Amino acid sequence: MNNKHIMIYGAYGYTGELIAREAVARGYHPVLAGRNAQKLQLLADELNLPAVVIPLDAQETLEQSLLNIDLVIHCAGPFSATAEPMMRACINAQTHYQDITGEIAVFEAAYSLGDRARTAGIVLCPGTGFDVIPTDCLAAALHAAMPSATHLVLGFDSDSSLSPGTAKTAIEGLGIGSAVRRNGRIQVTRHGQVTRQIDFGRGAKFSVAIPWGDIATAFHSTGIGNIEVYIPMPPGRARKLQYLNTFRWLLRNNRVQNWLKAKVNKSLRGPSDTYRAKHKTWVWGEVRNDRRGERRVGRLVTANGYDVTVSGALAVMEFLVDYAGDGGYFTPSALCGAGLVEKLPGSSALDITSG
Structure with a gap:
């Protein structure tokens, strides 16, 4: 040892x-x-x-x-x-x-x-x-397959529930907004603003861009200047997410943040071993060079995120x-x-x- x-x-x-x-x-x-x-x-x-x-x-x-x-x-x-x-x-x-x-x-x-x-x-x-090994490795593999790529899109599909720590991180993001990378720079976007249909491996689903870590890491791994990351989301839930944009100023308030995090402490304990074993994750990615009309798609399946x-x-x-x-x-x-x-x-x- x-x-x-x-x-x-x-x-x-x-x-x-x-x-x-x-x-x-x-x-x-x-x-x-x-x-x-x-x-x-x-x-x-x-x-x-x-x-x-x-x-x-x-x-x-x-x-x-x-x-x-x-x-x-x-x-x-x-x-x-x-x-x-x-x-x-x-x-x-x-x-x-x-x-x-x-x-x-x-x-x-x-x-x-x-x-x-x-x-x-x-x-x-x-x-x-899980943040960010699967998506980062997929991004690197896609870039190796198309070194000339100018656009990278990543995403994942999972039914897994959240741990308290993950939920609290999500709460912190409510007052900030989502994010994408455009021409090498990170841009904050409105919640639910950027959407598309994606087949992560279980059929095409309406999906919403999220401020996942690859907006930063995939740029450093690949040098690709245009990056988006998606998760599937029912359109009705996406509309509710868009509604939160009106209250982002309030959701940044420390008292509101602390109140929401206290509710997490009372209600979440993290998924059990049995639950995690039943819920794997489908990871998807795409690289494109629109000028050349080239595209590659990558997929893998992983164990539960935790x-x-x-x-x-x-x-x-x-x-x-x-x-x-x-x-x-x-x-x-x-x-x-x-x-x-x-x-x-x-x-x-x-x-x-x-x-």
């Missing part, structure tokens, strides 16, 4: 706990860390692992805690608030960083810190879960514990190759065909 020192920060959250349990099942002995001493110690005692309570707003303490750590798997949301302090601490402590975020702003922050990470000789690789996050995060971890390459910012496909997703349990092969 590799003797590198691994820390899972936010280990008592829904997904962090899944990752911690699977890491132990694989024979690893990570340090569990987080901000809630009671929740942290309960899990650490059960798994017979060391635990350390570390606040993210005490930078010097955080950096000292990382000095003997080779790699952090950061699982504590909301990543909009937690990721950058941890990334900066990892750079200063020369500790590799990965997380399970899907937030565009976090990916862009990591990219902006890439030069510092390169100088420190460490890797920053956010998005090592199971992909567990296996994906640990696959990247296992890649990094023996890593001897350059430091800097990386997307999952840039770090581990487009074939990463095909190695995960429950994933099909990437299938690229002519349009």
